[in-house]
Amino acid sequence: MSSSHRGRFEHEWMDAFKDASCTPSEGLWDKIDHDLTVPQLKSENNQLKRRLFLIYWTVAAGVAFAAVAGSVALYTGNSGYSSSLKDKTISGLVLQEKLDNSMAENNQLDNQLNSNQNSEFNTNGGVDSPNLEKNRNAEQYSGSIGDDSNHHGVERNDRVATLKIRRKSLLPLVNTPNTVSLLPEIKKDMLVYGNSDGGTKIIDLEIGTGGMNLSQSELMVADGKGMDYNIGEFPEIEGVFDYKHEFVKVESKERLWAGITLGGGVYENSGISGINMDQSLAYAGTDASSKSSSYYKSELNGTTQGMGLILGKKLTDRFSFMGGLGYSTITSGLYQGNFSVTGMSMETATKSLSTSDNVMEGYLQEDRFSFISVPARLGVSLLDRKFGIAIYSGIDSRIYVNSSTNQYQQGTKNYNYQDRNINPVTFWGGVNTEFTYNFSENYKISVTPGYKIVLNELEKGSGDHPSLADVGVALKYVFK
Amino acid sequence: MFKVKDIINGCKKGDRKCQKELYDHYAPFMLSVSRRYTKSIGEAEDVVQDSFIKIFKSLDTFRGDTNLDFWIRRIVINTALNSQRSKLYLFPMVDVEDVKLYTDEKFTLKDFHLEDLYKMIQELPTGCQVIFNLYAVEGYSHKEVAEMLEISEGTSKSQYSRAKLLLKEKIEKEKKINYEFIASR
Missing domain, CATH: 1.10.1740.10 (RNA polymerase sigma factor, region 2, helix turn helix motif)
Structure with a gap:
């Protein structure tokens, strides 16, 4: 501030207010007293809300993951079940049926088909295999078999079969009774639907994820090069695809495993990152030269390391439980500094400052916390073959062991202390995805990236809920 | 104590x-x-x-x-x-002509009650009021005022001139009223 060039006018005003004071109203202190009390309650309330929010979202994320994973796994049927087909290879075309009919329905269908076989086949161009229908597995069956001379085979109202095309092939698409087109390449599984006028033609073919669907028509797949369906209007039909569905449940022998794990990751305490506006304002007030644009900022991040033993058990074919015991550390650096910025409003500075900007006085605080960790997670298996994928969600309980804190200012250690007010037990909610490779009969190696967040406070009264992203590598022994 | x-x-x-x-x-x-x-x-x-x-x-x-x-x-x-600040942004300050106002060497506010001075300042437009306070009473330079309010130095000067003009008018008016009041007694 400079008043050297002020005239009489300015000096008069300055002097007039120099020792001015006004008596505040009686209720002003009560309002301040109220404001000082309420934020404390609000803060505690907010902390509780935040904690509940975190717990809610962690649980919700876990449930969502489990639901999605379960749905995907059930839909694809990869882990616990497999299907096989007889005569499933015809001229390079590999088809696999994936139907989940009950065997009782299969038998019923077979009986019906047996009783009606040979009645209609071969009546129109090129269809020569009654076994086509005999052995077909139908999910829903209603209608006549071979009792209508205008039709070829079995009438159906709904999906008959789901076929998976497992390799690139040429496959014909019959659009109408008199036209046929070829799909140049089938890279995905297919859904095929028949028409509704008695099963003489396939009217629709869709590429989907479920395989090939057929209704009210016959499916006959031959060499994949031409007219390969048993449509009477196409005399070039070369053959039929005779297949039989076998529903085999493959049970995993894996029930229990144990392993050792090593992990590491990054740690961030976003709760205290950023510019502290109140403290910024306070600093702004203390430094006359920097005016209102002097700021206070702190950031905390670091690394985490851990090692331990894990034990897992399959609860069902898809779901498993994993627990363990480990030792983990968090090494973090807290930077706190004042920032002097000119020509910038507080709002602008808040948005644009980075830690390295205009540092006036900063100090670095290095913390190291050690914990004994006890993870407990539920997992769902998405794929359980040579390669496996599973998603785990759960809580890691970390028992605080010790901590050390060193503070440095301008490269010089200021002080060191050991006793931080850390919660004796912290609960970390998290989600992990486990990728496994089964490299021998009993051994697996797994890589597990994941994300965790503290559900209660790490340091008592701090309101901080740090998070960490880590990757674990484990060697597992599977008991069979 | x-x-x-x-x-x-x-x-x-x-x-x-x-x-x-x-x-x-x-x-x-x-x-x-x-x-x-x-x-x-x-x-x-x-x-x-x-x-x-x-x-x-x-x-x-x-x-x-x-x-x-x-x-x-x-x-x-x-x-x-x-x-x-919201009011300052709501009613943007525009530059007004920088009027050179010379103050009489005998100019004094001693005859005024503090409440009158508050009233005069509070009646100024917000921009003028803030700039007048920062420059005349707190003693900041126009450059510092401009930085604090994110305005140009010229705007600070011109707004201050306006404030000064308005205050002088008010002071003259008040003096006249007081003079008439005393004369009438």
């Missing part, structure tokens, strides 16, 4: 008695500052209220080497500016 160190230490610990003592000591001074930046006593008290909350929250960061009066004054001014 008001012992700054003890009071500050007490406030840092959240001792409500110490906070009340600090309030009793500084509230009249803070209110006098905030009244100059606001339009009413109610607004001014709101600013004082917010300022105290900031002070109590930020006392941990107060460095003893700085004058507490100055530090508190800065917080009141910043809080008042923040409270007026």
